Amino acid sequence: MAETPGLPARRGALKLLDAVLRRGETLDQAEKAALGGIKGPADRALARAIAGETLRWLTDFDALIDSATKKRLPEDAKPRGVLRLMLAQWLRLGTPPHAVIATALPLLSGGPRRLAHGVFSTLTKREVTLPEAPTLPDAVRMRWGGMAEDIAAGLTDPPEVDLCLKDASETASRAVAMGAGSIVPGHLRMPRGTPIERMPSFEEGAWWVQDFAAQLPARLLGDGGGKRVLDLCAAPGGKTMQLASQGWQVTALDISERRIKLMRDNLARTGLEAEIVNADALAYRPAKAFDALLLDAPCTATGTCRRHPDVLHRIGPRQIEEMVEVQRALIARAIDWLPEGATFNYAVCSLEREEGEEQAAWIDESFDLEPLPITADELPDGIAPTEQGWLRTHPGRLPAAGGLDGFFIARWKK
Numbered sequence: 001m002a003e004t005p006g007l008p009a010r011r012g013a014l015k016l017l018d019a020v021l022r023r024g025e026t027l028d029q030a031e032k033a034a035l036g037g038i039k040g041p042a043d044r045a046l047a048r049a050i051a052g053e054t055l056r057w058l059t060d061f062d063a064l065i066d067s068a069t070k071k072r073l074p075e076d077a078k079p080r081g082v083l084r085l086m087l088a089q090w091l092r093l094g095t096p097p098h099a100v101i102a103t104a105l106p107l108l109s110g111g112p113r114r115l116a117h118g119v120f121s122t123l124t125k126r127e128v129t130l131p132e133a134p135t136l137p138d139a140v141r142m143r144w145g146g147m148a149e150d151i152a153a154g155l156t157d158p159p160e161v162d163l164c165l166k167d168a169s170e171t172a173s174r175a176v177a178m179g180a181g182s183i184v185p186g187h188l189r190m191p192r193g194t195p196i197e198r199m200p201s202f203e204e205g206a207w208w209v210q211d212f213a214a215q216l217p218a219r220l221l222g223d224g225g226g227k228r229v230l231d232l233c234a235a236p237g238g239k240t241m242q243l244a245s246q247g248w249q250v251t252a253l254d255i256s257e258r259r260i261k262l263m264r265d266n267l268a269r270t271g272l273e274a275e276i277v278n279a280d281a282l283a284y285r286p287a288k289a290f291d292a293l294l295l296d297a298p299c300t301a302t303g304t305c306r307r308h309p310d311v312l313h314r315i316g317p318r319q320i321e322e323m324v325e326v327q328r329a330l331i332a333r334a335i336d337w338l339p340e341g342a343t344f345n346y347a348v349c350s351l352e353r354e355e356g357e358e359q360a361a362w363i364d365e366s367f368d369l370e371p372l373p374i375t376a377d378e379l380p381d382g383i384a385p386t387e388q389g390w391l392r393t394h395p396g397r398l399p400a401a402g403g404l405d406g407f408f409i410a411r412w413k414k
């Protein structure tokens with residue numbers, strides 16, 4: 001018998017959610033197994049959109065489900081999972097309730113199916129609505145403290161797509177040609193959903209996709225003028241390409257062969273150059289001295305929660321602690337290699353104080369480095385450095401321009 005059209009996308013979304021919420025996988029890691037059997041790109045995109053919206057608004061969907069059941073459904077009960085994605089389709093993706101019922105209920109049978117049908121019908125009759133911004137899980141709200149409310153406001157929708165231009169002098173002409181906005185020269189912001197890699201100018205190699213916040217660590221190293229920089233933890237090469245286009249002689253090191261391959265492809269497409277080293281930074285010894293080092297350290301990546309809402313549910317104290325240790329080992333190696341006078345930039349795309357502010361304070365205490373405060377005139381209007389001269393961005397910053405990822409950046413001189 002032919003399968004209900006649209007059912008594979010809902011089944012794929014349910015598998016994605018199960019992988020994230022039960023097994024702690026990232027959405028990206030889960031995709032191959034969860035969506036492998038889905039034929040069309042449109043259905044795969046729909047599965048991703050349903051799972052993404054479910055993870056973004058999970059706390060609110062669960063509150064609605066709980067308001068319509070006499071006995072609380074267990075966290076991992078299948079009817080709760082199916083109801084979550086039904087609510088994502090109805091309340092976030094605008095699918096009419098009858099179409100939601102037709103395409104998602106076949107994921108259940110018997111009693112669970114009747115239960116989900118009943119709960120969904122109760123909620124549609126009540127004409128429930130969502131709050132203006134998603135409610136963050138309690139543990140996340142506590143961790144993000146004073147930033148939490150603004151971050152939640154910035155999380156309401158998936159973000160627009162930022163590009164970094166190889167040649168900043170082309171900003172105005174490319175913005176007009178591509179219908180883009182721009183925060184500063186060298187940056188373009190494309191409307192959400194633009195099929196970026198299918199745009200004719202992609203193959204030309206004049207730009208690459210990179211969130212504006214992720215463009216700041218390399219920007220804060222300024223023009224290279226032919227000097228040497230070690231881009232430590234470099235793949236897939238967003239910051240390597242920026243540094244090369246800013247005139248640095250770049251050595252780009254990363255442990256991951258798969259990500260190094262992406263970096264090679266990116267450099268080939270953009271025609272930019274870097275010496276590539278595939279090595280574990282903890283076992284590497286550089287053969288030459290560098291004028292600057294950028295450590296874009298591995299982290300929990302909670303700053304990318306707008307595009308990867310799985311981090312809202314996967315990351316907790318254990319993962320943060322593990323990353324803090326990895327970062328400290330990398331920081332100690334990196335600082336040890338630097339000659340006197342060299343600049344050290346530390347960056348993480350994390351919203352966790354332990355990986356950002358507390359890590360910078362630890363560097364101040366533990367090493368003989370001179371702080372090199374980031375100044376307001378190096379930053380666009382609307383973003384200011386902290387008292388200590390560090391930079392903290394998050395999705396609630398620059399709301400009129402559409403927000404930006406969460407990053408922490410700090411700088412020293414040896």
Ligand SMILES: C[S@@+](CC[C@H](N)C(=O)[O-])C[C@H]1O[C@@H](n2cnc3c(N)ncnc32)[C@H](O)[C@@H]1O
Pocket residue numbers: 232233234235236237238239240253254255256259279280281282296297298299
């Ligand atoms: C935040 S990502 C880097 C993103 C990159 N800088 C960019 O702008 O495209 C962190 C990177 O650290 C790499 N990494 C993790 N542990 C490492 C190690 N011990 N040595 C070298 N690279 C490592 C990962 O493979 C990953 O590519």
